Amino acid sequence: MAKEKINNHIRKLRFEQGEMTQQELGDLCGCTRQTIIALEQERYVPSLILAIKIARVFGKTVDDVFQLPDDGNVE
Amino acid sequence: MMTQTKIRARYGLGIWGLVATAFGLVFFLGGGAATYADDSVRMLVAALILAVGFIGYFSMLYLTREKSNATALIRDERDLEIARQADEIALVAVLVFVFVVCIALFLGYETAGSLPVGWMWFLAYATACFGLLAQAVATLALHREMSGNG
Numbered sequence: 175m176a177k178e179k180i181n182n183h184i185r186k187l188r189f190e191q192g193e194m195t196q197q198e199l200g201d202l203c204g205c206t207r208q209t210i211i212a213l214e215q216e217r218y219v220p221s222l223i224l225a226i227k228i229a230r231v232f233g234k235t236v237d238d239v240f241q242l243p244d245d246g247n248v249e
Numbered sequence: 250m251m252t253q254t255k256i257r258a259r260y261g262l263g264i265w266g267l268v269a270t271a272f273g274l275v276f277f278l279g280g281g282a283a284t285y286a287d288d289s290v291r292m293l294v295a296a297l298i299l300a301v302g303f304i305g306y307f308s309m310l311y312l313t314r315e316k317s318n319a320t321a322l323i324r325d326e327r328d329l330e331i332a333r334q335a336d337e338i339a340l341v342a343v344l345v346f347v348f349v350v351c352i353a354l355f356l357g358y359e360t361a362g363s364l365p366v367g368w369m370w371f372l373a374y375a376t377a378c379f380g381l382l383a384q385a386v387a388t389l390a391l392h393r394e395m396s397g398n399g
Contacts, residue, residue, distance in 0.1 A: 205325040206252055212327060212396040221326050 178219045181241045185214045187232045203227040253313055253323040254332050258388035260309045261381060268302035269378040276371055285367030292370070299374060306381070331391045339384035346379050347372070 188194045196210040203210075205224060212218035213228075220228070220240075229236045251259075272295055276282075279291045286292070315323055350372055358364035 200322070204322070205327070206322050207250075208252055208396050209325050209327045215396075218327055218395045224326060 179216060179243055180219050181216060181243055182213060182239055184210070184228065184239065187234070187239065191232060199228070199231060202231045250321070252325075252328050253315065254328040254388055255392050256313050257310065258335075258385045258392070260313070261306065261385035262389065264302055264305050264309065265378050265381045265385065268298055269375070269382060271298045272374050272378065276367075276374075282365040282367030282371060285370055286365065295370070295374060299377065302378075327395060331388060331395060334391055335384050335387035338387040339380055342383040342387075343376060343380040346383075347376055350375070 184199070188196070188199055196214075197207045200207045200210045203224060204227065209218065209220075209224075213220060222236075225236050225240055229239045232239060275291055275295050275298065276285060279285070279288060284291075354364055354368055354372075
């Protein structure tokens with residue numbers, strides 16, 4: 175089974191939000207700075223709850239923040 | 250700052266690495282399995298080594314607990330996922346370890362018809378050390394795989 179992966183725009187969105195730090199985003203979402211780093215490097219797939227929390231911090235939908243790598247092929 | 254699971258894995262690796270080394274020295278340097286069960290001094294020393302290891306390990310778990318007045322988060326869902334996967338890996342590793350040791354003992358003593366009871370002590374002590382070492386190594390490996398610098 176292929177390893178799960180998900181793309182995201184967290185780094186871009188952080189800088190659009192006044193250069194929010196990873197620690198600040200982690201505090202707002204209830205996760206550690208290391209998890210934000212792992213997410214930005216796309217080495218960790220978040221839970222649905224964390225994905226929703228992150229999207230809410232940026233005022234976006236989950237789809238705006240996270241995409242499947244093969245989104246272009248999804249019907 | 251490292252998260253709780255990574256700190257515990259590092260200390261656990263150190264503690265159980267030392268315990269395994271000390272036990273290995275006591276077990277093999279004093280005559281091996283053939284004389285172990287008849288040597289009360291070695292048995293006592295090995296038991297003390299394991300006891301000190303467990304006391305040190307549980308003290309470390311207590312000292313690295315999440316404090317009620319903590320200001321920063323020390324673990325989150327990624328740490329829990331890493332811990333869950335590390336436990337699964339450690340379980341399989343222990344099963345393989347026990348299987349391999351048992352098969353090796355069988356092959357080694359097949360013609361003799363019996364084996365020194367000291368090997369049962371070895372299996373018990375070594376399995377405890379190996380399981381905890383495997384859990385620590387798996388945790389650190391998963392942290393490396395699932396994180397940037399944390």
